[in-house]
Amino acid sequence: MASSSAPKYNSHSLESSSIKRTLKDGANWEKSEEIPRLPGETRVTDKDVIYMCPFNGPVKGRVYITNYRLYLRSVENDPVVVLDVPLGVISRIEKMGGASSRGENSYGLDITCKDMRNLRFALKQEGHSRRDIFEVLTKHAFPQSHNLLFFAFANEEKFSENGWMVYNPMSEYRRQGLPNERWRVTFINEHYGLCDTYPSLLVVPYNATDDDLKKVAAFRSRNRIPGCNQVLSWIHPENQAVIMRCSQPLVGMSGKRNKDDERYLDIIREANGQISKLTIYDARPNVNAVANKATGGGYESEDAYPNAELFFLDIHNIHVMRESLKKLKDIVYPNVEESHWLSSLESTHWLEHIKLVLTGAIQVADKVSSGRSSVLVHCSDGWDRTAQLTSLAMLMLDSYYRTIEGFEVLVQKEWISFGHKFASRIGHGDKNHADADRSPIFLQFIDCVWQMSKQFPTAFEFNEQLLITILDHLYSCRFGTFLYNSESVREKEKVTEKTLSLWSLINSEKSKYTNPFYSKELNRALYPVASMRHLELWVNYYIRWNPRIRQQQPNPVEQRYMELLALRDDYMRRLEELQITNNSKISNSSASSTSPSQMMSQIQTHF
């Protein structure tokens, strides 16, 4: 590598090499002059700027803006510093300084990103040099606010796999053994008439008629979203207990009741053949559920639902989560809080929220697994905390979801098709950075998955890289996967026809996302320990921009294991060869292979 010839302790090489370390996340150097371009990506403008790197100081460079990305290449640094940022991650663009501002590099742009970093560019003060770049950036970073299409609709990439084929609701239900004598598939929502935030295909109790469903939907609804009724997410293969999801009942201050809803819950309870009570997990803290009555919502009271047991899981709302992530960013970017790291981390409450979500999911999974009762999960609307709980519980109970394909199905099913409002929560292409609807609910879910994979390093077929890639493209708008709020909108926008799926990218190079330590284990419930003693901040994601924080890529343990695997395969091949030659009694064949003991002496033996 070019750097090795540079003087060792020269500060210049220190800077550039620490930038180089952040290679996988977009800042690295390249020798070629080519600006990377995806098929369908078009160049819009370019300009000389100074990149105010928070770790290495000002970097002179040229920034290139396309309809997909912001790309910076340094002009004076050797080796070259590169920044490669999809416009989708941009949350906010601000002008800093004015034409008359004094001080070096005080005039320019400040860009806030959704992926835990900020970018700052300084420009020459003369001639309103930033006006056009500001406008171009704003236009292409926030296409929704400018009546433009997402880049996903212009993307012409080709992949060997078609990710849109990964999830087929019918075959996923069939995998679970559905429909059966107790559960049926209904197309009542085919045109999203019952509930426009639910998928078209639903699984409901066999004994509930479509008419029943309509009546129940009315009680489980809100004016904007009519009809979110209880539908099945997952069924336990042995004890037939199920996980159901829905939104809060419309109880209101007066304590309204609905006979149909009450009967419906009874049907669910009976559907797994158990006589015990149905368990309802309300994801909210008790006080919030009570407070929701004031706005017409509420929870299932004991009077109305004598055959149900209600538990609150104390998970906070989307606003609390958003503030928590904001605080987390403050302590990790650009500099990591040093001496009071632990108490600062605690004060963000981020891991505490992770703990609560995991604890809730463990409770759901444990209840279902015990076989004593089916479970109904809801929060207020049934697309945020509910999705976190059901998907995590399913991940704990069903080892299929711990494979790469299974995980894709899980995300596609519990999040995308059941109407987690990705567009609102992420704010894809929307300039309104302060929108109160934005919240890192999905990120929190991925963090929980990471915590589980960290606690059980052999239980997941996928690695950390998959999770990071998912999060990167949650924002990038390169794929249609996470665009829009619901299946009904996606259908209207013809997302599957006009865009590519993220799973196409992933399934085309699966080896990159495969955990070598994975051991397949069927039907094993996996319960993480939701204790602060085990929960950790996901450094490789949240602090990945900081070159001072360790990013051991590749992980040495993993690398060592891969070496051993390769060695084993090599030995097996040689052994086979030897056996063939020995069997055919050709004694003069030793020239081809070195003595295995010679090779073996290089493996240390401890036994």
Added chain:
Amino acid sequence: MLGSGAKAAKPSFVSYISPEEIHVKEPIEKEVNPHLLPGEQLLCEASTVYKYIQEDGSNRGTYGKLVCTNFKIAFLDDDSTSDDNEPQFKNKIIGENDITLQCVDQIYGVYDEKKKLLTGQLRKYPEKLIIYCKDLRVFNFCLRYTKEEEVKRIVSGIIHHSQTPKLLKRLFLFSYASAAPNNTDARNQTVMFDTLEDWRDELERTKGNVQYKAVSTNEGYRVSEKLPLYFVVPICVSEESILKYEGRGIPIWCWSCHNGAALLKMSAFPKEQDDSASQMQKAFLDGIYRTIRKPPYELLKTDDLSSSLPSLQEIQTAYTRFKQLFLIDNSTDFWATDVKWFSLLESTNWLEIIRRVLKKAIEVVECLERQHTNVLLIEENATDLCCVISSLVQVMMDSYSRTKLGFQSLIQKEWVIGGHGFLDRCNHLHKSDKEEAPVFLLLLNCVWQLVQQYPPAFEFTETYLTVLSDSLYVPIFSTFFFNSQHQKDTTATGESLKTQSGPFRFLTVWDWSVQFDLKAQAFLNNPLYAEKPKPEKSQRKTARFKHQRQLSLPLTQTKSSPKRGFFREETDHLIKNILGKRIGKFINSSDEPPNNFREFYDSWHSKPVDYHGLLLPRIDGPEIKVWAQRYLRWIPEAQLHGGGTIATAAKILDLMEEVQNLQVKMDEEHSQAVSGGIHAVPMLRNSARLSSLFPFALLQRQSVKPALPTSTWKDLEDEDDLVKRDDEFVDLSSDIL
């Protein structure tokens, strides 16, 4: 085992099984005898003691006999049926229900549901005994069903033998040594540093022999009882100077770096009241400095550790608070502390001390490696923080210290022979609490940080460090039971004169076969270690001139050669030395050490790691972690079924075994021999289901019930208005028809 009959009670240490439940299973009066070591004597015992299984907060447990010997406190299970599932990792000396007297930390009695610390004479005897151990186990014994007589005897016996001051010669070490003369092969490969030859070899190994010499001035301890018989000083230091102040003010050599810079230590002069005396001392020191500051010696930097590092008192306080977090009584306790876990951890200050110590070690490394200056560590006796820093520096710079033998030799050199007061610092004799400080544990905690940050760089595992820390409390080895070489020599000969059996020959802790059989010893070796050529005695001396990293596996892709650290190319080495000197001088004059440190640290971390070269720990907030294996290993709530790092380690071990079997088969095919059937015994069966607490889990929970937090709710005071909001505010009332 008492079945689920007792399960109904509340999960709290104050609840007991009700008397009615006792007939669920009558304790069988059967004679169970403790397994006694040579020289071990039974002192007192009590039967029908009920030991709680601290598993799920219930009151399940077993009946048995509680005994106290001159070596240990032991609980003997009446129901010894569990013998058939032998654990894979077992200590031959200390069973799972054995507590050596030195391992007892604190004993509490429970009276009317109140916990009370038990120390001296007791007027009233408790219903329940809680023993907290220094290896962080917690034992709960119920004495309700024990005869009053026996309760008195056992409780006062245990307290007397484990908590009150005792004479050195009363240590079990001596009874054991006289009853079981050490017949093991004395030729342990660990370098003991008790001969002049060992020091000369070390000088030669590190190429320190040009400027430093091993001296025998202290033979007969005529210089000082605190100094070892043999040690190393700069060649220019005369015997008279060494003798003048009992070795104080003399730079004593620890180690030489590849570029010739050396790490030295010196015991400081105590604050002198007498002005003329202190004038003389100052003149003496100036003379010493003058001689070692001129060529051929490098520039000298001094570092007074007593002012630049936390005091022993601070270290002791921090550790006392820290360990308390892991001595969990029950599940309720566990979850109650979980809510504020991070701030609790931080308030102990223990991790911050680890960070500061690591940082100090990096600063010293920077001086040696980059500035090419000698570093002189100064401390009152040069036997506490000096040992920590000098050991850490060597672990970071000398890859030999990262092998098992190298590390053990290092501990011998810097700690055991170096004169760290293990007896006082561990308070083994309960002489004085003021002297107690976990200095050696601090080193192990720091080394652990390196081990977990750079797994392939160490020949030993974290399990090795954990059992080493446990061995601090096993008084059959002399290693950690003396304050100095002098004390060991004089006591050993003095005591043996009385028994007329010649000087005692004690066991050394480095003979791991005493504690562990071969199968268990395998857990001490790191399968990820990227080995260098076999460190045979003759080769070891030249090992550091091997420039290329010898890959232990043939298939590693050749990386861009990491050109840094210990094993660099000769020319590069030379250029850097010249550069280093110049930079060193320059920086000395500009006087800005913090930036030096940062730059050195960042520069090193920006390059790929050479596991056989220089190794610097990462010390940013998120990188300093709790040594989970040591501190969480007995806590069932913290257990992950089939998870933890052991899950991957087990897979690696399995795969290595497979590769080895293949190799055997290939050899057979080669020699066309009839298959002899020599196959390695599988190490870890069903490894996927191992507990993360493995190999220490005392009781592996059978149930797969998840551990659920019992107290999770916490007010988010500062965000009250946000908390109360709905996700998306919409008035739903109008919706209801």
